[in-house]
Amino acid sequence: MKVVKFGGSSLASGVQVEKVYQIVSSDPERKIVVVSAPGKRYADDEKVTDLLISCAERCLKGEDTHDLVDTIVGRYQSIAEELHLADTIIRKVKDDLLSLLASDKTNPSAFIEAVKASGEDNNAKLVAACFKHKGLNAHYVSPKEAGLLVSNEPGNAQVLPESYERLYALRDQPGIIVFPGFFGYNTDGEVVTFSRSGSDITGSILANGVKADLYENFTDVDAVYAVNPHLVSHPREICELTYREMRELSYGGFSVFHDEALIPAFRVGIPVNVKNTNNPEAPGTRIVSERKNTNGPVVGIASDDGFCSIYISKYLMNKEIGFGRKVLCILEDYGLSFEHIPSGIDDMTVILRQSQIDETLEKEITARLIEELHADEVHVEHDLALIMMVGEGMRQKVGTNARASMALANAHINIEMINQGSSETSMMFGVKEAVEDRAVQALYEEFFSTAKV
Template sequence: MKVVKFGGSSLADGEHFAQAIKIITADPQRRVVVTSAPGKRDPHDIKVTDLLITYAKQVLAHESTTTTVNQIIDRYTAIAAYFNVPADKLNPLIDRLKALPTWHYPNDNYLMATFKAHGERLNANLMAIILQQLGYEARFITPEDAGIRVTGTPNNATVAPETYALLDRFNFNHSELLIFPGFYGITMAGHIATFSRGGSDITGAILARGLHADLYENFTDVDAIYVANPAVVNNPQPIAKMTFREMRELSYAGFSVFHDEALIPAIQGNVPINVKNTQHPEKPGTLIVPDKGFQPADIVTGVVSGKHFAAIYLHKYLLNKEAGFTLRILNILARHNVSYEHMPSGIDDITIILDKNQIDDELVDVICNEIQAEINPDQLEWIDNYAITMVVGEGMRNRTGVINDILEPLTKENIPVPIINQGASRISIMIGTYDQDADRAVQAIYHRFFAN
């Protein structure tokens, strides 16, 4: 059995719906379908999720919602009209959308989560209606029905372990198509909470694990996952097969084709993932598999750079003699709910690399002031123009000279490398550059390993 997930661009309008249905019905093993909310039909369009966010904000501000609600309704009615679905079949969906402001919510965050989740919910319901009209045995299943339980905050939820026990008990006929909305689950108190943005990938992985799928097919708008970002490297090589570990390492620095959190349920359930293009389903795409028994075809699988990093640099003589020095710094970060990414150090120096998305200028000053008071370093500096380039590959593990092969093209391009760090897994090397050099670094490393 296969779980199939379609992204928002794959379900943007009736024509895209028809292509998705063609894919679903072409393989009898595709029994579980996860839908995203309708995405953009063209570059100037608005995603339904963004319209729902606007709807929620208007409700909270006690503003008129008529125009926004009509825009949302028009998106679904246009898809239904493409398949000649009778208008009355959509009435329950429209009534539910209009009723959202009247529901009870514990707070505004739960209201926002509920509104956002309905892009997927209404789309899954509509997909089931269309499939039924076309003569297929299809059933719309909500997270409430299936038992997808979540914990965490309303707009950044995490799957609860009991979900898998509930999915084990979920009964379905193997001849029917089960249509699930992605992106959200149900809290212990019965409220809707969403995963982070793009979380339909997570729902697909949860169902793939919980329903013991043989394969999780993730359909999107690209032919494959590429060795490097096509916006940085012209016509990069596609990756045919990679491991979960490689995907995790690359996602960390910026691979955005597949939601990195969605790998966890697939890893736990040992379910391979196939990322494919909705418009070209005949192409093999990229297969993401467990690392056990994996035989790498290349030394390097991928190279990617993220420019959203900064660093706190400290210098203090005899730093290595002070017990608990690092712990005291990390306690300061923890008090402000800031995690660190890397922490290379020397005998008298330490650099703590942070994700700039977690911190603003005001918080930088607060943290640096606390470090100065607590640690009293001889030098304290905030560096806000770091980029992290990750070079990843299972083939690197038992290969000597890889670091030299990476640094040589950077030297030829006169790209300074202030930081270098090899992961304990030995399948990744982190290169720290300045953000203005990041793209050139990726291009140089790519051409060293893949140009020929």
């Protein structure tokens, strides 16, 4: 049994929904279909979810929402018309939206949550109607009736463990289940949405709940690429990567997945197959617990910018028990999370996301480090990028670092920081943002120009 999830761009138009139908009907194992709200049809298009949020916000301010409602319903309508569906489904969508907008607003957050989630909910109904119209035994299932219970954290709901047992019962329902992504219900029966990539989360939870053999995640790319395609033309596609590799690449700036979305599936070892709705024949990328094919030492190269470093030096620092801890305590006072702490004998550097600190905070932290810890010198450097080379067991391979640093040297790129020594799966280089792209290109060239991944 497979759980199949389709993203917003896979459901943005009738043509796209037709493709989804073809994919689902071509494989009897595809039993549970998780759908997003209709996404963008073209670069400047608006996502239905964004329209719904604007609509809910206007409503709360008591402003008129007729035009927005028309636009939203129009999106569903154009899909329905393309697919020659009866008008009844669109009337249902419109009635549902209008009654939601007219509902109780004493809790504005709960109101927004419910309106926001209707994008997926109505799309699931529409897709189910389409499948039925085309002769498939398919039906919509609500997260409420399926028992998808979540914590009451709007925009960041966490699945409650008891959900999995309830969801297992979906296996016994005859026919194909069309399930809206992005939200569940709290124990009071109210809608609560997941974080970004919410439909990925729903698919992952359902895959775990029904103990699926495979979780297929359809997007609009043929595969996860070994490097950002904006930096390298026709980059290598990754056939298979492990959860750990996926997580390191995600951290390093790969946006195909919000890696945490896949946790429920990962936890029970269900493989995930990333595929392309527009090219379903392509094998896509499999994300698995353990990777058999070894390929080269590097499976992917990711990079992310917006980091800064706080350099702290103090003579005899390495003899002062508790110094490092005190530095971290000060950062913790401001709720700052750090990424890395390279250290010398008399100095340490804390690397963190610079979006966390502004100039005022920077000055305050600097002052405290000098006054409270008697640091000799503190200075902050901005605009650093971290480049992550990822590959299982890479660290055990003699010479990987040598190849990487030689490639960077040949491209005249100075390495500000190297972090190697904890993760078996990755190696990290810090460079100035200005040379980030060139650094990624140089590393890609070194590890992918000949090796087969």
